[in-house]
Amino acid sequence: MDKCSSELSIPSAPRDFGFYNNGSYVAAGTREIFTRSSPGHGVPVTRIPKCTVEDLDLAVDSARTAFDDRRWSGLNGQARAAVLLKAAALIRERSEEIAFFETLENGKPISQARAEVGGCADMFEYASGLARSLHGDSFNNLGDGMFGIVTREPVGVVGLITPWNFPFLILCERVPYILASGCTIVAKPSEVTSATTLILAEILTDAGLPDGCMNVVTGSGSSIGQALIEHPRVDMLSFTGSTAVGRRVVEAAGRTNFKKLGLELGGKNPQIVFADADLEDAADGVAFGIGFNTGQCCVSGSRLIVERSVADEFAQMLREKFSKVVVGDPLDEKTQIGAITTDAQNTTIMSYIEKGSAEGAELICGGEQLDFGRGQYIAPTLFGNVTGDMAIAREEIFGPVLTIMPFDTIEEAIEIANDTEYGLAASVWSKNIDKALTVMRQVQAGRFWVNTTLAGGPELPLGGFKQSGWGREAGMYGVEEYTQVKSVHIEIGKRTPWIE
DSSP states (O other): OOOOOOSSOOEEEEEEEEOOOOEEEEOTTTEEEEEEEEHHHTTTTEEEEEEOOOHHHHHHHHHHHHHHHHTTTSSSSHHHHHHHHHHHHHHHHHHHHHHHHHHHOOOOHHHHHHHHHHHHHHHHHHHHHHHOOOEEEEESSSSSTEOOOEEEOOOOOEEEEESSSSHHHHHHTTHHHHHHOEEEEEEOOOOOOOOHHHHHHHHHHTTTTTTEEEEEEEIIIIIIIIIHHHHTTTOEEEEOOOOOHHHHHHHHHHHTTTEEEEEOOOOOOOOEETEEEEEEEHHHHHHHHHHHHGGGGGGOOOEEEHHHHHHHHHHHHHHHEEEEEOOOOSTTTOOOOOOOHHHHHHHHHHHHHHHHHHOOOOOEOOSEEEEOSSEEEOOEEEEEEEOSSHHHHSSSSOSSSEEEEESSSSHHHHHHOOOEEEEEEEEEEEEEEHHHHHHHSSOOHHHHHHSOOOOOSSSSOOOEETTTSSSOHHHHHHHHTEEEEEEEEEEEESSSOOOO
């Protein structure tokens, strides 16, 4: 692993943000301030207010008023589309600023952040078309005296809680689709990565989104996030995070107003490699699948399930790939794996690496903390001789740690892949289309890749099976997720009397 010199400069002082309510920033004032230090450099980069529950109530009131007076939901699809298209253009204009603060707060490589911001603009452009395409249905088969229609109506005020691993990308996999449906939003980003969510709110106002339709409250999940989940005037809650917290979201929603929920939760995703795969492609893809975003990715391919006849050879190919990965300063364009985002996550990853060795797995490479003089970095790590009962094989590590388990038959590969409480994503590598399709059909995962991994765009939906969540984001499914279906029966002609 190489240490890289930074080509971009870290800021000389942290940038101050307010929170965002009813179309404008609200200054921190006397509120407590959270100062975020860059995980790659250890210097302060942003200062974010810790909102109060009263601030949240005001934001919900703004969103509620904006929805109820139909300033957004009452517009036609063309008008909504125009705002989303303008927002996409403004994201592209400010892409370097957004990517810079995404990297500073998160620790991901700047090249990755730039690519994600471009993809986020794509989301807004695609959703603009969906704003004009959203439709219901009609039933002309109810006889001459009845006509039926089905309409889709926006669900209302949507609470949106996003995590720290993809602060802008996950936000933009949801916001344009929520807005395309006609809903209004109260967003609560992770307190350690709030900057780009606030920048997006500003962009949406500049794009012509009416005041009150996109509000951002900042603070901790335990206080502001919990209050948003429980808020009785929020109609739907979209949460992205761990399965454990997802359970608490379900419980909290049930205690209050039975709000609709969209949940994208944890994953322990298999990458299945057959002997007939292009092994060079597969090794590169598997390395990318665990190294992308420093492994801090709910769809990362953290379980390698490889055909036994090539398992040793493939492990050595991966070892060589890992040795060439550029780990270093996130602001260097050459960096491929950046810093671990939080101290707590750094500790968690290292504890799993220690646990893997203690349970008897073979540490093939990596496993150590890298010292670059500042920031927190972990070498990409590969474990062999892993069995299905080990913690590193069953629990979501959320870091650059890959486990290898061999198989002999296609049935065994599928069984190992499905031996998890999760079902978020999976990959298969094979040049035999029959094998690939058989595995695709039988592996339980909401997203599936054949001879690639972590590919995608705004057209196809995102979401999981089993304990990886409820609902779907992106694509037309992602707009429909934020609507309610209404059945309408229209009687034609004179009513047959009930009372003579």
